[in-house]
Amino acid sequence: MQNRAPTGLGAWQDAHTGGNGMYIDRFVTTGYPGMLLLHGNGDVLERTLRPGEKILVEPGGLLYKDSTVQMQAAQMPLKTGMMRHGMYLAEMTGPGRVGIQSMYVHHHAD
Secondary structure, rough: OOOOEEOOHHHHHHHHHHOOOEEEEEEEOOOOOOOOOOOHHHHHHHEOOOOOOOEEEOOEEEEEEEEOOOOEEEEEEEEEOOOOEEEEEEEEEEOEEEEEEEEOOOOOOO
């Protein structure tokens, strides 16, 4: 298996929301089947999206997605805090599988 360079919402989210960003690694095999083992926190829920079906996921909850699933940032009209930043979710559009973890580390304690 080869590990490809991170892509995703990371730099865009950092620039626009001041967050930690989100990075996605892509794992590809060439010429033979491979196996990738992932660990998710809490329960891992898998949703199979039909073509054109959409689901909104908090970016920290995303564990994996098929390469056929399209992802883009979706700003929610919710405004919170003194800086009035909007909330961003990852909008996933099928077809394909999406793996969501029910619990994740949002902020690291020092």
